[in-house]
Amino acid sequence: MEDNRNVYRLQGLSCTNCAAKFEKNIRDIQTVEDVQLNFGASKITVHGEATIDQLEQAGSFDGIKVYPERQRLVENKESFWKKRGNVTAIISLLLIIVGYILSFQLGEENPFTIGVFLLSILIGGFDLFKTGLKNLTQHQFDMKTLMTIAIIGAVVIGEWGEGAVVVFLFALSEALEGYSMDKARQSIRSLMDIAPNRATIKRGNETMEIDVEDVHINDIMLIKPGQKIAMDGEVVKGQSSINQAAITGESIPVYKENGDEVFAGTLNEEGVLEVRVTKNVEDTTIAKIIHLVEEAQEERAHSQQFIERFAKYYTPAIMFIALLVAVIPPLFFGGIWSEWVYNGLAVLVVGCPCALVISTPVAIVTAIGNAARKGVLIKGGVHLEETGRLKVVAFDKTGTLTEGKPEVTDVLAFSNMNGKEILGHSAAIEAFSQHPLASAIIRKAEQEHIETYTAESFQSITGKGAKAIINRIVYFIGSPTLFDELTPISNNREKQIKELQKQGKTVMLVGTQDELKGIIAVADQVRAGSPSIIQKLHRLGIEKTVMLTGDNEATGKAIGNQLGLTETKAELLPQDKLNSIKMLREKHGNVAMVGDGVNDAPALATATVGIAMGGAGTDAAIETADISLMADELEKLPYTISLSRKTLKVIKQNVTFALALKVIALLLIIPGWLTLWLAIIADMGATLIVVLNSLRLMKTNYE
Structure with a gap:
């Protein structure tokens, strides 16, 4: 059966309580089977039949x-002073x-005097009372219900x-919360404006936009x-430098031909470039980034799940405490009713869980948006949290x-063949290898x-090398292990091999x-910034940095020492890498695996956090990893x-502050x-400080 699923973007979604109510109202539509609301991204997914009018009716409150979803939104930039709620709040203040x-x-x-105050209450609190009384x-006890009881x-x-x-301050609080949440969402909206809506296309002799x-x-x-490039594609004519900062976060333009x-x-x-389009608009890399960033906000972090569960029981508990404060002193201790009812109402107001509920999502939305703009794709609040707790990378x-x-660094020839012949024979065999x-x-x-x-007759020898026939003679190329099985290696040759390996070279x-x-030595050049990146990780509190490589022990150790790594594990097959990650997790807890997202897929999936390098254009890297560094730049790791x-x-500051302020009050x-x-x-x-504290994450830059 085909799933009748439609996705919509929302405008005017102001608070988490409103979001929950909106979701419930849509669920009550008889033709709707299921609904998922993404508060951070301001999106809703509806399974079943529902018209836009019905959905707007559900959110009319x-x-x-x-x-x-596909409709490009022209941002309705209504002035802060022209919004109906803000106008009524100002009239209320004047009264x-x-x-x-x-x-x-x-x-x-x-x-x-009473008449003016009553008019102020009715004008400023009309929408509040309408929702609160309903x-x-x-029997829905949210923030507006608590406020309505307190004001009555x-x-x-x-x-x-x-x-x-109280009516005026509540209206002001709502207005400021809506404004600051909109600011946090802006980091996602700015991604949507990166790619142009129109493209110049050549069809035959005709050029059209x-x-x-x-x-x-x-x-x-x-x-x-x-001009900005409108679609993903492949250059078929021309050369140019392309600024890819919007996708990969790279500051230096990349030359394309x-x-x-x-x-x-x-x-x-x-x-001028001519580019053959390779993906539809919904499949472009930027479309995938936007989709995954929005999905990331829907995937609740552990702390967010805890706070939402806590708030569910917290609100009824506050109502019960307020009732006890209002009733017990006058009934049992001779307190004055009006004074203690007043105190009970104050408990009701101060107990609103608003700051607590918003403390986590606003921080996560801001951080994920900031990371996406810098070319780091984090696939959920849970991965953001776990990355923050990493002990081992x-x-x-x-x-x-x-x-x-x-790069080939050394060619040593023995017997009757010179260096050029060794290289020629090796290249002939390796022409078949990937x-x-x-x-x-x-x-x-x-x-x-x-x-x-x-x-001719090329044959790969798994994990060891390859062989082929050249001029009717079978030649082998591969690791020292392969030749140990074929012909004894003299002590003198063994020393040469060990010496090259100590220098961090792979010997074939x-x-x-x-x-x-003969011997061919090959060395992979260490990335220029790798040693300083490892130092930054240690300064950030990473206890252990480990390199997992299929290379031999000596090469692995040489590179490990050059980089300043804590540990090097060499001569590993993909299965061994997987087992190494499992062992590290058992011993240290939170472990990240950084790889290219293709060869390292099992290890990336097993790690607490899988981080893929060079995600742009690589679907496997984006899909496999929890975090994708869109550019092929390791510098983004310490930043992440x-x-x-x-x-x-x-998040800890927000939760602590929100609770502490309530306890003090x-x-x-x-x-x-x-x-x-x-x-x-x-x-x-509390609400304002929590939001402003979270917005500081927008300013987080590279170390």
Whole structure:
């Protein structure tokens, strides 16, 4: 059965309580089977039948607007001062000022004074009461329900002025929360504006500008200097430097020519390019990034799940405590009813869980958005949290800590063959191989203009090397282990091999069944910044850095020492890498694996956090890993760990502050210092400080 699933973008979704209510209202539509609301990304997925009018009706209590996911939203930049809720709040404030002036001149009990305060309460709190009273009849106890009870209670005991102040402060709190949450979401919206909506396409002799939705795969796209590329594709004509910062976070432009891949949203700086479109608009790299960033916000972090469960029980508990505060002292200890009912109402106001509920999601939304803009794709709050708790980072060697482009450094010839013949025979065999070391030998042979030999009957020897027939003789090329099985290696040759390996070089032997003909040493160049990156990780508190490599022990140790790693594990097959990660997890807890996302897929999946390098254009890297570094830059790793640790700190600060402020406010009841307006200032202050503290994560940069 086909799943009737539609995704919509939302505007006007202001708070987590409103989101929960909106979701429940949609679920109540008879033709809707299921619904998932993503508060951070402001998106909703509806399974079943529902019109946009029905969805907007479900969100009418909060003025929520609904748009199909694919529709480009023209940002409705309504002025802060023109929003209906803000206008009524300002009128309410003006009436409060008039009310207090009248109370000084005519007295608090004067009908005119009471009338002005009542008008202020009705104008400023109309929407609040409408929702709060409806919730009360349906036994839904959220923030608006608590506020409605508190304000009605204040009116009943004759605290007209305080009731009006509470209404105004609540409206102000809602307005500021909506504004700051919108600021946090802006980091995601800015991603959506990266790629242009229209592309210049050549079809036959005609050049036309069309919507990206109408572009087909294999269309030829024309990109002039200074233009953004609208679709992913492959350069078929021209050369230019492309600024890929929007996708990969790389600050230096990348030179592109025929056959090179380009991404939607990147900027063409110099020449004119013709690009063959290779992906539909919904499959481009930037579309995948946006999708995964939005999904990431939906995947709740452990702390967020805990706080949401806590808030579920916390609100009814606060209502019960408020009732006890209001009733017990007058009933059993001769307290004055009006005073203790007032104190109970203050408990109700100060107990609002708003700051607590928003403390985690706003921090995670901000951090994930910041990371995405810098070319780091974090697939969920849970991965952000776990990265912040990392103790050990394990690296694949080739292409991660090293350049991944090995170069031939030494060619030693023995017996009747010279160096050029050794290289020529080796290149002939390796022409059939896909191994990176094979490409190094072929490159070297081409650079030296070596005579080409023809190899036949090529056969790979798993994990050890290969063999082939050249001029009717069977030649072998491979590791010392392979030749140990073929022909004894003399002590003198053994020393030469060990010496080369100590220098961090991979040694390959060339020969026949009976005789060793020569040695080729290949070295993978260490990435320029790798040693300083390892130092940064140790400074960030990473206890152990481990390199996992299939290379021999001596080569692995040489590179490990050069980089300043804590430990090197060499001569590992993919299964061994997997087992090493399992052992590290058992011993140390949280372990990250950094690799290329293809060869290291099992190890990436087993690690607490799998981090893939060079995710741009590599679907496997984006899909396999928990975090993708979109550029092939290891510099992003310390930044990612630093951001994650700061996010954990911010979440802890937020939760601690929100709870501490409430406890302090509640303690003020004992000496009778807690007033209604002080209670709401404490609640509003906590919410604002939590949001502003979280927005600091937008400023996190590289170490």
